[in-house]
Amino acid sequence: MNETIYTLEQRQDAFARLKDIKTELAARGWFPATSGNLSVRVGDFAPDRFAFAITSSGKDKSKHSPEDYLIVDGQGRPTEPTKLKPSAETLIHCEIYRLTGCGAVFHVHTVFNNIVSELYADRGSVPIERVELIKAFNIWDEDASIEVPVLPNYADIPKIAALVEGRLNPAVPGIVLRNHGIYAWGANVFEAKRHLEAFEFLFEYVYRWKMIQK
């Protein structure tokens, strides 16, 4: 426990929220083969006392155990003595929190997010036009169009994290790693889930639309 940064209650609350969302997303099959990771901020946003709860690395995210979550600081270092390893992709979460001040970050690998990232890798972003669900991102223009950034999928996670700042579009709460998966975020779990669901709907739409074009 690190009482100077968060209370026991805040820690338990963050773990409970992660367990709920993990259960829901697992029911959709969004964590194949131990892939995916989830995090939520602990307490209020304060750069000097920043911490978030994140899934531990390599776990089966469709199961529950007392070793599923831990808390890390803004640099991704565990805030408590633990044998658990934070997600291998923690540094990407750190960068998203730092740049957006969001409250939750969810990462999933799906067939649709992988295929569209590959289809539009050379363009550098997935274009999505005139679909009602764009409104889930609080973009209310009629005929709105958005571009979801596609980043290269380096094995070296710090190398990916270093690219996030240059590619992140503040109006679009997600980035996709090429042939890897999406990171979607929001002010809280409710909003991050809405954004993640919207991205996955839109990616399936883009894929299916492309398939029926001549």
Ligand SMILES: CSC[C@@H](O)[C@@H](O)C(=O)COP(=O)(O)O
């Ligand atoms: C088992 S393949 C997926 C991993 O390489 C990684 O991309 C992933 O999403 C999960 O890593 P983790 O360290 O468990 O958070």
Ligand SMILES: [Zn+2]
């Ligand atoms: Zn991943």
